[in-house]
Amino acid sequence: xxxxxxxxxxxxxxxxxxxxxxxxxxxxxxxxxxxxxxxxxxxxxxxxxxxxxxxxxxxxxxxxxxxxxxxxxxxxxxxxxxxxxxxxxxxxxxxxxxxxxxxxxx
Amino acid sequence: xxxxxxxxxxxxxxxxxxxxxxxxxxxxxxxxxxxxxxxxxxxxxxxxxxxxxxxxxxxxxxxxxxxxxxxxxxxxxxxxxxxxxxxxxxxxxxxxxxxxxxxxxxxxxxxxxxxxxx
Numbered sequence: 001x002x003x004x005x006x007x008x009x010x011x012x013x014x015x016x017x018x019x020x021x022x023x024x025x026x027x028x029x030x031x032x033x034x035x036x037x038x039x040x041x042x043x044x045x046x047x048x049x050x051x052x053x054x055x056x057x058x059x060x061x062x063x064x065x066x067x068x069x070x071x072x073x074x075x076x077x078x079x080x081x082x083x084x085x086x087x088x089x090x091x092x093x094x095x096x097x098x099x100x101x102x103x104x105x106x
Numbered sequence: 107x108x109x110x111x112x113x114x115x116x117x118x119x120x121x122x123x124x125x126x127x128x129x130x131x132x133x134x135x136x137x138x139x140x141x142x143x144x145x146x147x148x149x150x151x152x153x154x155x156x157x158x159x160x161x162x163x164x165x166x167x168x169x170x171x172x173x174x175x176x177x178x179x180x181x182x183x184x185x186x187x188x189x190x191x192x193x194x195x196x197x198x199x200x201x202x203x204x205x206x207x208x209x210x211x212x213x214x215x216x217x218x219x220x221x222x223x224x
Contacts, residue, residue: 001168031208031210033210033211035151035211037151042201042214042215042216042217043143043151043201043203043211043214044214045210045211045212048210048212049210054212084150086150086151088151088153088210088211090207090208093165093207094153094165094167094168095141095143095153095156095167096153097143097150097151097152097153098150099150100150100151
């Protein structure tokens with residue numbers, strides 16, 4: 001079965017740039033999405049189709065996807081961006097999530 | 107505005123079944139699919155299944171095949187997820203989300219906690 005791999009944790013200082021990676025076989029041939037989840041809340045879509053932002057998502061969130069790796073980049077990271085982030089893709093009609101990355105802003 | 111409102115907390119014994127509902131509003135129900143995603147305590151997101159509300163086509167995660175069924179009632183704009191032969195490791199928050207094969211999950215329900223315990 002298809003797998004997506006994320007680092008368990010990433011740390012960033014306020015105002016700096018955070019990058020979270022998601023690896024999967026030929027992931028660049030698929031569309032990648034990213035979801036933000038804060039404790040006790042439902043996930044929120046922050047990036048879809050590799051690099052598109054839904055309405056209401058700040059411009060500091062951006063995404064890319066090429067080869068075997070998709071990347072979520074948060075520029076000018078703020079304390080309120082501290083959350084778990086999950087990548088997701090579709091493989092032959094099956095939804096696949098990465099294991100999640102805890103972003104710590106310190 | 108688009109909303110997905112789910113049914114409440116359930117406590118079930120091992121071997122029992124649970125049926126969780128997800129009422130959609132704010133959009134044309136038949137124009138989008140519905141997926142179900144679960145999250146065990148302290149764990150990540152796990153995709154379970156999707157259903158095309160338009161034609162009823164479904165696709166289930168291989169590990170849940172035979173135990174899970176998704177249905178919809180287009181007259182009330184409600185999607186249902188039934189999970190049978192419950193085990194302790196089915197304890198999780200179950201989310202419905204708008205989106206199916208190839209599409210992002212752009213709106214999510216608030217989650218329904220299902221606890222399986224003897």
